[in-house]
Amino acid sequence: MSFTHNGVLIEDTFAEAFTMWGSRVIITAATSKWAKTAANTITGFATSVISCDCEAGIEGDMSEDLTPDGRPGTSVMVYGFSRGKLSESLLARLGQCVLTCPSTAVYNGLPNDQIDEMLDIGKSLRFFGDGYQVKMRMGDGWSKQRRLWRIPVMEGEFLVEEKVGCKKGVAGGNFLIMGDSQDATLKAAEDAVEAIHKVPGVITPFPGGVCRSGSKVGSTYKFLKASTNTPFCPSIKNTIKLSKVPEGLNSVLEIVINGLNEIDVKRAMGVGVDAATKVKGVRWITAVNFDGKLGKFKLGLKDSLGGI
Amino acid sequence: MNNITLIPKKSSKIPIEAEAITPDNFAGKTLEGIRKLSVYIGNGVHDLGEFFEVTGESTEVTREQSIIVDGDVAHVKYIGRGMTAGEVMIRGNVGMHTGSMMSGGSLTVEGNTDDWAGAEMKGGLLRIHGNAKDLLGSAYRGSSEGLTGGCIVIDGNIGSEAGSFMRRGMIVVRGDTGNYTGLQLNGGVIFVFGRLGKRAGALAKGNGGFIACYGEIEEILPTYILETTYTPTFMRLYLRELSGKLGLEEATRFIGAPLSRYRGDMAVGGNAEILLAQKG
Numbered sequence: 001m002s003f004t005h006n007g008v009l010i011e012d013t014f015a016e017a018f019t020m021w022g023s024r025v026i027i028t029a030a031t032s033k034w035a036k037t038a039a040n041t042i043t044g045f046a047t048s049v050i051s052c053d054c055e056a057g058i059e060g061d062m063s064e065d066l067t068p069d070g071r072p073g074t075s076v077m078v079y080g081f082s083r084g085k086l087s088e089s090l091l092a093r094l095g096q097c098v099l100t101c102p103s104t105a106v107y108n109g110l111p112n113d114q115i116d117e118m119l120d121i122g123k124s125l126r127f128f129g130d131g132y133q134v135k136m137r138m139g140d141g142w143s144k145q146r147r148l149w150r151i152p153v154m155e156g157e158f159l160v161e162e163k164v165g166c167k168k169g170v171a172g173g174n175f176l177i178m179g180d181s182q183d184a185t186l187k188a189a190e191d192a193v194e195a196i197h198k199v200p201g202v203i204t205p206f207p208g209g210v211c212r213s214g215s216k217v218g219s220t221y222k223f224l225k226a227s228t229n230t231p232f233c234p235s236i237k238n239t240i241k242l243s244k245v246p247e248g249l250n251s252v253l254e255i256v257i258n259g260l261n262e263i264d265v266k267r268a269m270g271v272g273v274d275a276a277t278k279v280k281g282v283r284w285i286t287a288v289n290f291d292g293k294l295g296k297f298k299l300g301l302k303d304s305l306g307g308i
Numbered sequence: 309m310n311n312i313t314l315i316p317k318k319s320s321k322i323p324i325e326a327e328a329i330t331p332d333n334f335a336g337k338t339l340e341g342i343r344k345l346s347v348y349i350g351n352g353v354h355d356l357g358e359f360f361e362v363t364g365e366s367t368e369v370t371r372e373q374s375i376i377v378d379g380d381v382a383h384v385k386y387i388g389r390g391m392t393a394g395e396v397m398i399r400g401n402v403g404m405h406t407g408s409m410m411s412g413g414s415l416t417v418e419g420n421t422d423d424w425a426g427a428e429m430k431g432g433l434l435r436i437h438g439n440a441k442d443l444l445g446s447a448y449r450g451s452s453e454g455l456t457g458g459c460i461v462i463d464g465n466i467g468s469e470a471g472s473f474m475r476r477g478m479i480v481v482r483g484d485t486g487n488y489t490g491l492q493l494n495g496g497v498i499f500v501f502g503r504l505g506k507r508a509g510a511l512a513k514g515n516g517g518f519i520a521c522y523g524e525i526e527e528i529l530p531t532y533i534l535e536t537t538y539t540p541t542f543m544r545l546y547l548r549e550l551s552g553k554l555g556l557e558e559a560t561r562f563i564g565a566p567l568s569r570y571r572g573d574m575a576v577g578g579n580a581e582i583l584l585a586q587k588g
Contacts, residue, residue: 028541069544070563105541134581135516136542137495140476141411141431141457143553150542159541 003302006277009284010301015174015269016289017297020055020079021086022169022260023119024109026062027098032072036061038104039074041097046078046089047206048256050215050226054089055079055171055258057203068107069159075109077203079171079258086166087119094160095125099151105159107148114260115165122149122160135162173202173257173265173299175287176214176232177276178249184281185251186210192255195275202259202268214254214288229288249283262297263307270304309374309395310367312342314360316379322349323403327386328356331373331394331413334366342366359384370394371413377402380419388415391432407434410458420464424448429477431457442467442486445479455479455496461554468505471498474517480550482558484523493517493580499550501558509572514579520546522562522585532572532582539566543583 001012027042029035039058046056059075067073078093080086098104106122126133129151136159138146147162177192179185193209196202204210219227230240232252237243245252255272259265273285287301312334328345337345343357356362360377367373371393380400381387388396388407398406401419411430420438426445444466447454454473461480468486471479474496484502493512497520504521507529520543543563550559562585570582 068548069541070548071541071544103541134579136545137476137516138545138549140478140496141429142433142459142477143549148542148545150540156538157540157542 005273005285005305008277008282010273010277010305011284011286012300012302013287014289014292014298014300014303015172015287016292016295017170017172017174017262017265017299018295019168019297020049020081020171020258021083021117021166022077022079022171022258023086023090023164023166024059024075024077024260025090025094025164026067026073026075026107026109028062028067028069028071028073028105028107029101030071030103032061034101034103035072035074038098038101039076041101042076042078042093043205044097046093047211048215049081053080053092054086055203055205056089056093057205057209057258059200059203060197069105071105077258077260079169079205083117083119083166087121090119090121090164091124094121095128099125099128099153099158099160102155106161106164108161108164110165110167110260112165114167116167117165118163119166120162121164122147122162125149125160126151126162167260169258169260170262170265170297171258172295173259173269173297174254175269175273175276175285175301176252176254177282178245178252178284178286179279179281180249180251180283181281182251184279185253188276188279188282189253189255191279192272192276195271196255196257196268199264199268199271201261201264202257204255204257206254206256209255211254211256214252217290244286246284254288262299265297266299266304267307269299269301270306270308273301273305274308309372310365311374311376312339312362312364312366313376313378314356314362316377316381316384317359317361320349320359320383324349324354324359324384325386326356326359326384327389329375329377329384329387329396330389330391331370331375331396332390332392334375335370335373335394336368337366339363339366382420382422385422388434391415401438407432410434423467426455426458426460428453429455429458429460431477433458434460436460436462436464439464439483440466440470442469443472444470445474445477446471447473453494459554461556465502471496474498475515480554480556482556490517490519490580493519497546499546499559501556509580509582511576512573512578512580513576514581518581518583520567520583520585522565525584528570528582528584529573529575531575532570533574535569535571537566537568537586539564540569543567 062073214229325348373394382401404422408427465483472491
């Protein structure tokens with residue numbers, strides 16, 4: 001079964017997504033350049049939990065009037081399989097990638113009403129201050145209570161929120177773009193990612209938001225838990241028995257989306273598909289699932305387009 | 309908000325102790341019930357209605373109860389003592405212990421206050437548009453903790469020993485301070501935009517507490533050591549809060565201003581900070 005959108009065939013299927021614990025931190029710095037540097041560093045090597053400790057990405061830049069300290073900032077989201085794993089990843093990454101980055105400060109980016117649990121991030125990082133760290137208490141008894149740590153560093157002070165919120169999020173929203181050429185497919189993927197980044201509450205953790213090597217579970221090698229998604233590899237489509245690449249199509253790219261909730265992820269899928277289907281040369285859109293056997297969320301492509 | 313207005317009928321040479329004047333005591337009472345509340349002169353017990361004309365409407369809910377004291381009550385002590393919610397507005401000067409031990413709500417004084425305003429306050433907002441005398445937001449004698457929460461904002465000047473034994477919360481002085489501001493400070497923050505008096509932070513232990521001075525300073529105790537001059541990010545949060553939540557527009561002028569960081573009081577092995585804004 002399929003339907004058309006912007007003249008492109010779309011398989012009437014769904015992306016199968018999973019529950020992951022997600023958090024959002026706001027990184028500010030003296031300039032936008034340093035905020036982005038820190039954000040790019042902390043989100044490095046965090047494409048997929050197949051081999052990375054977490055999945056992370058940049059949600060978007062924040063202007064001075066939106067950040068807690070009035071400096072340029074970047075909103076970053078990090079996802080882990082459990083609260084413990086997420087906490088470990090955040091701690092290691094903030095400690096190595098942001099604490100070390102000149103002029104940065106780190107704040108919790110999740111609103112109170114969305115938080116399921118709090119993670120002791122600044123509370124743990126404070127020990128780097130070797131006893132000279134200072135606890136910052138704001139709002140006691142008259143305003144919103146806030147706790148941060150001031151950690152002395154060679155440059156001056158590193159400021160970090162004592163606790164960072166996390167919540168059960170949705171990981172693995174996806175769709176595949178198939179085109180008649182590599183150029184057209186790449187252009188469609190770029191346009192899709194650009195559109196997705198306008199949706200708040202989601203990230204695309206792969207390089208530039210695009211994954212060219214989608215994976216399937218298992219492989220012919222016993223030691224490998226995931227391998228290339230052979231049914232979607234055009235270069236072997238006439239060699240393997242069950243290729244899913246239609247005739248005449250020569251390139252496939254996958255967009256993977258993690259978000260704070262199902263609605264945001266589905267909406268991001270919809271705007272991504274909509275943007276991709278506007279590019280000439282794109283012929284077919286589908287999504288990856290495991291027949292609904294593994295993931296908690298079934299995000300239908302048709303549904304997602306209804307939400308844009 | 310339901311308003312009860314109190315208009316002073318007569319003065320008294322002996323101060324009137326009127327801790328009954330709080331939204332907590334007024335909420336849920338009729339006007340007659342409010343007039344019957346007890347106030348004290350020396351060892352004599354009197355009805356509130358003897359000294360105030362009571363009009364308006366009360367409410368069952370404390371946080372929706374507002375009290376307006378419409379006149380000069382410099383002879384009345386303890387207004388707002390221990391209040392937990394609601395609003396009190398005093399349109400004139402007021403006596404000692406105003407807003408002491410309050411834990412919530414807001415109390416505004418359009419004139420001046422006497423000693424011990426906001427003493428041992430736990431929460432809420434105390435705003436004084438005029439001056440305050442000594443021991444603002446301090447610990448009572450023999451007590452080990454002064455302000456443990458809440459915020460006090462003074463548009464004018466204050467006397468000595470403000471914020472002594474402070475543990476949490478914030479005091480903001482737009483004018484000048486007397487001596488011994490932040491005496492034995494052990495947490496909490498004090499902002500001074502005028503002149504900071506002598507011996508500020510004496511015997512302060514720290515515990516994250518600091519005094520930030522954006523005006524002049526008379527002296528720094530020799531038991532404070534100069535660490536560095538820098539522009540800490542954390543101060544941006546405070547200055548934005550002062551501007552955004554308390555309407556102190558002048559605070560935004562100092563965002564990004566370099567601060568000299570003094571640490572002490574070394575006389576007691578303290579780790580408090582005095583942060584002095586650098587001029588120019």
